[in-house]
Amino acid sequence: xxxxxxxxxxxxxxxxxxxxxIDPGHGGRDPGALGSFSKEKNINLxxxxxxxxxxxxxxxxxxxxxxxxxxxxxxxxxxxxxxNKINADLFISIHSNWAKSKSVAGAETFVMGHTRDQENLxxxxxxxxxxxxxxxxxxxxxxxxxxxxxxxxxxTLMQNVFLEQSTDLAAKIQHQFNTRVxxxxxxxxxxxxxxxxxxxxxxxxxxxxxxxxxSEEKYLNSELGQDYLASAIFRxxxxxxxxxxxxxxxxxxxxxxxxxxxxSGVMPSGGQLVFMVQVxxxxxxxETSSQNFKGLKDIVEIKAQERFKYATGxxxxxxxxxKYRKEIETIYPxxxxxxxxxxxxxxxxxxxxxxxxx
Numbered sequence: 001x002x003x004x005x006x007x008x009x010x011x012x013x014x015x016x017x018x019x020x021x022i023d024p025g026h027g028g029r030d031p032g033a034l035g036s037f038s039k040e041k042n043i044n045l046x047x048x049x050x051x052x053x054x055x056x057x058x059x060x061x062x063x064x065x066x067x068x069x070x071x072x073x074x075x076x077x078x079x080x081x082x083x084n085k086i087n088a089d090l091f092i093s094i095h096s097n098w099a100k101s102k103s104v105a106g107a108e109t110f111v112m113g114h115t116r117d118q119e120n121l122x123x124x125x126x127x128x129x130x131x132x133x134x135x136x137x138x139x140x141x142x143x144x145x146x147x148x149x150x151x152x153x154x155x156t157l158m159q160n161v162f163l164e165q166s167t168d169l170a171a172k173i174q175h176q177f178n179t180r181v182x183x184x185x186x187x188x189x190x191x192x193x194x195x196x197x198x199x200x201x202x203x204x205x206x207x208x209x210x211x212x213x214x215s216e217e218k219y220l221n222s223e224l225g226q227d228y229l230a231s232a233i234f235r236x237x238x239x240x241x242x243x244x245x246x247x248x249x250x251x252x253x254x255x256x257x258x259x260x261x262x263x264s265g266v267m268p269s270g271g272q273l274v275f276m277v278q279v280x281x282x283x284x285x286x287e288t289s290s291q292n293f294k295g296l297k298d299i300v301e302i303k304a305q306e307r308f309k310y311a312t313g314x315x316x317x318x319x320x321x322x323k324y325r326k327e328i329e330t331i332y333p334x335x336x337x338x339x340x341x342x343x344x345x346x347x348x349x350x351x352x353x354x355x356x357x358x
Contacts, residue, residue: 028073050230106184113190277322
């Protein structure tokens, strides 16, 4: 069944923990792709659970939440919502691939982006088709038709502020698949997956192998194959998390940039929705002086999920925050835009929707 978000988010948390949402694709009435003797939904769940176990057993700073932990149906629109509601740090959707040709093999990892070729479009269409099983899907998904190439134009208009981080994680996953699991590397790709389009954190969709290739189908269903694939995903997440945490350690350097945004780092009051640029995260509280933030002034501290997040700039419009992020990316290449209201971080898509309704 889908995880209980309130229960998952209500207990005490340890300082500095990452929240990782693992999404086993399909499930319940949706079997996913079909092989010669197996169903994709079962493979996805097995690899996802093993990945979660590796993360929980080996990383003390990781909290793992599943979008489903048994053979239950979870609507596509609910999967990113689960991650957004608990302000997750990573979203990992695990799938098995399908192809018309039974000789096609290999693993690939997708990030949200413009579908650049027909093959990637077909993969996205196949995964998005699950919404056709849902009641009133046309209304729920605002007229999006997963079988229509024209519907995918919407994805070219969005700016994915987490593209760099998502691509970094995806590259680490592919590296592990190739070097440690000896899977054919089909690379990191971009395509319009609904489940990635609506997340507000770095997100990837992993195609672990082709269920339509008999050799890979056997591997995907084997205990050894599932263990190796899960271990590879775990190692990639571990390396990514360690890299981000090391970059987020706040140290003084001589670089300086002009101050911008709010005065003296004071957040607007009265429930105003604003956009800021998050530059660092720390498990311990830090002084917000400019020397601790590479010369940036007007730093604001926001406590979220027992972690201290530090942001700068206060903008009423999203494009202004995006522009400022580009101005400081030479000293904070992993900075990204966040939405803040009443000193709390909101899901970015939710904030943009609120702005559009005004």
